[in-house]
Amino acid sequence: MSTTTLVVDGSEENQRTCSKYCGACPTYKRNILGRYQPAALFCSHGVSAAPSKIKTMGCFCPACELFTKHRLVIGYFCAKR
Numbered sequence: 001m002s003t004t005t006l007v008v009d010g011s012e013e014n015q016r017t018c019s020k021y022c023g024a025c026p027t028y029k030r031n032i033l034g035r036y037q038p039a040a041l042f043c044s045h046g047v048s049a050a051p052s053k054i055k056t057m058g059c060f061c062p063a064c065e066l067f068t069k070h071r072l073v074i075g076y077f078c079a080k081r
């Protein structure tokens, strides 16, 4: 795969990378996002299906290597509508 692609695939390796950041992020913990699908890789799979509006409390995506590699911007992929 080209390193310039904007699409983040849902590979297990990417899941593990994501869990280091999303899994540790205060927004993820505060909203218990692990309970809902998708539970990770929001930049690929889209927003969380959490039923109530997500309280954003910081986003660790800018530190993630996939964020840099795929030239993503801003973050909060779990919450954006």
Ligand code: SF4
Pocket (backbone or CB within 6 Å): 008, 014, 017, 018, 019, 021, 022, 040, 041, 042, 043, 044, 060, 061, 062, 064, 065, 066, 067, 072, 077
């Ligand atoms: S950019 Fe954010 S949502 Fe995407 S893999 Fe990294 S931590 Fe997860």
Ligand code: SF4
Pocket (backbone or CB within 6 Å): 021, 022, 023, 025, 026, 027, 028, 033, 042, 058, 059, 060, 061, 075, 076, 077, 078, 079
């Ligand atoms: S997308 Fe950003 S705000 Fe949402 S859980 Fe992942 S690191 Fe946290």
